[in-house]
Amino acid sequence: MNGSSTLRPPWADVSIIGIAGSSGSGKSTLSHAIVSKLNLPWVVILSMDSFYKTLSPESHRKAFLNEYDFDAPDAIDFDVLVERLRDLKAGKRAEIPVYSFEKHARVDKTTTIYSPHVLVLEGIFALYDPKVMDLLDMKIFCEADADTCLSRRTQVLRDVRDRGRDIDGIIKQWFSFVKPNFEKYVDPQRKVADIIVPRGVENQVAMSMVVQFIQQKLLEKSSRHRAALTELEIAAESEPLSDRVVILPQTSQLHGMNTIIRNIDTDSEDFIFYFDRFATLLVEQALNNIPFAPVQITTPQGYQYAGLRARGQVSAVILLRGGAALEAGLRRVIPDCQTGRVLIQSNVRTGEPELHYLVLPRDIDAHEAVLLLDAQMSSGGSALMAVQVLADHGVRPERIVLATYSAGRIGLHRLTTVFPGIAVVVGNLERDVEERWVERRYFRC
Amino acid sequence: MSAQQDRLEVAPTRPVGPDYRSPSQKPAATVSTDVDCETVTILPQTPQLIALLSIIRDKNTDRGDFIFYSNRIIRLLVEEGLNHLPTVARPVTTPVGRPYDGLAFEGKICGVSIMRAGEAMEQGLRDCCRSVRIGKILIQRDEETAMPKLFYDKLPEDIADRWVLLLDPMFATGGSAIMAVEVLKSRGVKEERILFINLIASPEGIKNFATKFPRLRVVTAFVDQGLDEKNYIIPGLGDFGDRYYTM
Numbered sequence: 001m002n003g004s005s006t007l008r009p010p011w012a013d014v015s016i017i018g019i020a021g022s023s024g025s026g027k028s029t030l031s032h033a034i035v036s037k038l039n040l041p042w043v044v045i046l047s048m049d050s051f052y053k054t055l056s057p058e059s060h061r062k063a064f065l066n067e068y069d070f071d072a073p074d075a076i077d078f079d080v081l082v083e084r085l086r087d088l089k090a091g092k093r094a095e096i097p098v099y100s101f102e103k104h105a106r107v108d109k110t111t112t113i114y115s116p117h118v119l120v121l122e123g124i125f126a127l128y129d130p131k132v133m134d135l136l137d138m139k140i141f142c143e144a145d146a147d148t149c150l151s152r153r154t155q156v157l158r159d160v161r162d163r164g165r166d167i168d169g170i171i172k173q174w175f176s177f178v179k180p181n182f183e184k185y186v187d188p189q190r191k192v193a194d195i196i197v198p199r200g201v202e203n204q205v206a207m208s209m210v211v212q213f214i215q216q217k218l219l220e221k222s223s224r225h226r227a228a229l230t231e232l233e234i235a236a237e238s239e240p241l242s243d244r245v246v247i248l249p250q251t252s253q254l255h256g257m258n259t260i261i262r263n264i265d266t267d268s269e270d271f272i273f274y275f276d277r278f279a280t281l282l283v284e285q286a287l288n289n290i291p292f293a294p295v296q297i298t299t300p301q302g303y304q305y306a307g308l309r310a311r312g313q314v315s316a317v318i319l320l321r322g323g324a325a326l327e328a329g330l331r332r333v334i335p336d337c338q339t340g341r342v343l344i345q346s347n348v349r350t351g352e353p354e355l356h357y358l359v360l361p362r363d364i365d366a367h368e369a370v371l372l373l374d375a376q377m378s379s380g381g382s383a384l385m386a387v388q389v390l391a392d393h394g395v396r397p398e399r400i401v402l403a404t405y406s407a408g409r410i411g412l413h414r415l416t417t418v419f420p421g422i423a424v425v426v427g428n429l430e431r432d433v434e435e436r437w438v439e440r441r442y443f444r445c
Numbered sequence: 446m447s448a449q450q451d452r453l454e455v456a457p458t459r460p461v462g463p464d465y466r467s468p469s470q471k472p473a474a475t476v477s478t479d480v481d482c483e484t485v486t487i488l489p490q491t492p493q494l495i496a497l498l499s500i501i502r503d504k505n506t507d508r509g510d511f512i513f514y515s516n517r518i519i520r521l522l523v524e525e526g527l528n529h530l531p532t533v534a535r536p537v538t539t540p541v542g543r544p545y546d547g548l549a550f551e552g553k554i555c556g557v558s559i560m561r562a563g564e565a566m567e568q569g570l571r572d573c574c575r576s577v578r579i580g581k582i583l584i585q586r587d588e589e590t591a592m593p594k595l596f597y598d599k600l601p602e603d604i605a606d607r608w609v610l611l612l613d614p615m616f617a618t619g620g621s622a623i624m625a626v627e628v629l630k631s632r633g634v635k636e637e638r639i640l641f642i643n644l645i646a647s648p649e650g651i652k653n654f655a656t657k658f659p660r661l662r663v664v665t666a667f668v669d670q671g672l673d674e675k676n677y678i679i680p681g682l683g684d685f686g687d688r689y690y691t692m
Contacts, residue, residue: 243465259547263537300683307499437540
């Protein structure tokens with residue numbers, strides 16, 4: 001990127017809320033209460049339990065005898081935690097380790113977190129490490145007196161159910177580690193908290209304060225995002241389109257197909273037939289923008305030919321729902337194309353794009369080229385976000401080819417300003433604001 | 446120079462790729478020979494087309510891939526060929542209620558395939574024109590005279606009123622294609638209404654046609670270097686019918 005302009009999607013720059021407090025102080029109950037009060041999609045609770053270090057053989061033996069101190073900061077892998085939080089803050093995908101309390105070790109699989117609006121980091125030491133503190137937008141300390149904590153802790157049911165421990169072990173841990181550690185490490189976190197919440201979820205006043213603060217933060221972010229989009233729009237009027245925007249040659253066949261596709265009186269059978277035919281040409285043209293390498297061929301007669309071959313794997317990402325109308329065309333050209341799917345919708349209230357669904361091929365960052373398919377692009381909002389999603393998953397913009405049946409100048413300009421490396425193949429250059437009628441006609445609803 | 450060395454020689458190459466890339470960013474490949482003839486249309490020499498041709502030229506490509514990738518090129522050829530049909534203005538209203546200056550195609554078309562390799566191009570034609578009529582012509586070499594001879598034809602009755610897309614993938618000397626055109630003309634088809642669609646042509650074949658049928662249009666993906674002593678196209682892709690149907 002030449003850095004002329006950048007645009008972060010509204011879901012980058014996640015707000016992170018840290019909730020600390022002694023074991024049994026009601027942190028996770030409070031976290032869940034905040035999530036349900038916020039009533040937003042894309043709020044994720046991240047438990048620091050996931051970041052327990054994998055134990056050495058010696059510690060491992062102790063752990064099984066309940067002689068290992070899980071309630072000291074040393075047991076937490078803060079380096080990995082900070083790294084993951086920074087990734088999420090930068091809008092990138094983060095792989096979160098999964099810790100097994102039965103085995104006292106991280107298991108092989110990870111869970112993926114991407115694009116939450118709000119992340120609640122919950123753990124005894126959420127406010128302990130200064131590097132973590134730097135990343136928090138709000139710091140909460142949950143307070144409960146020692147008696148309550150002990151009684152909750154010895155609600156054996158909880159630990160046995162959730163963590164696969166036995167009763168003797170829990171009591172042994174409480175007296176050797178939990179209580180002494182509370183005074184040494186946990187309680188001092190009160191001093192750095194923004195809010196101290198006594199009595200946990202019963203405390204309605206504290207709850208609504210927290211929720212209001214988060215809502216205010218999200219609103220600010222949303223207006224910043226829309227202001228950035230408007231700025232890009234103003235520039236579009238004066239500047240020519242990027243040379244990486246390829247518009248299909250307007251031949252008479254193309255014009256004729258467009259006439260059938262656009263005629264309101266065309267029946268669905270014809271519409272779908274001609275749209276598929278158009279889509280096939282569009283995908284063929286898109287493939288001219290992927291990387292090729294020279295190859296020497298021998299023909300059956302033994303002659304040599306200096307040809308080309310695609311340098312590596314080409315996959316596709318369908319921008320739902322419109323992009324799915326181009327899928328028949330895609331399959332005619334690459335029948336077994338690995339295909340990811342993204343659903344980005346504009347919020348009716350704020351106009352801000354929201355990521356609803358995302359499945360990508362696992363190794364998409366290693367593919368030589370990724371075709372991003374959408375039927376129509378007008379403001380470019382969702383295409384922009386889709387490219388950002390791919391970039392956050394390690395796909396370099398120079399490897400992305402967006403193919404669309406129609407696009408407006410403003411949308412094209414926005415997209416190529418933010419991502420100068422991307423190539424765009426456009427069936428028709430259109431008015432700037434165009435309803436999404438193609439998908440409606442193609443899917444007939 | 447022996448014939449063997451001759452075969453290993455490679456035609457000159459040039460960088461191939463989209464305009465926005467600098468020549469150093471484009472890989473080099475041999476592209477179609479230029480032809481100075483108005484009636485001949487060669488598909489744009491895009492990297493993707495060269496890659497498709499590389500696959501079907503390769504002797505190691507299996508039959509399944511040969512069929513799939515030649516179909517992709519044939520579709521592009523048909524799409525290009527149809528551009529030569531006459532059009533009329535057709536204003537329409539779009540689904541969002543705006544007027545659109547549309548275009549409609551005038552005149553009926555039909556396909557005529559030269560058996561058997563030409564029949565391999567019928568699927569590509571049908572992919573673009575759903576219920577198109579397709580005639581067939583069988584021409585084989587006469588054992589006694591060594592000249593092409595018409596063995597069979599079955600053509601639409603009203604072919605004289607139609608534009609004809611004549612299908613034969615390999616355009617070498619053009620011997621059978623010339624005979625096929627003569628059959629079509631004898632049924633009343635106008636020369637300027639015939640589009641000869643083929644994958645790979647030779648400069649010799651194109652020259653023969655330009656002399657004999659100056660108004661007939663040829664649409665091809667690639668004009669190769671020339672013909673060898675057995676009249677095979679160099680470098681060509683072998684026997685198209687065999688590779689598509691039986692190999």
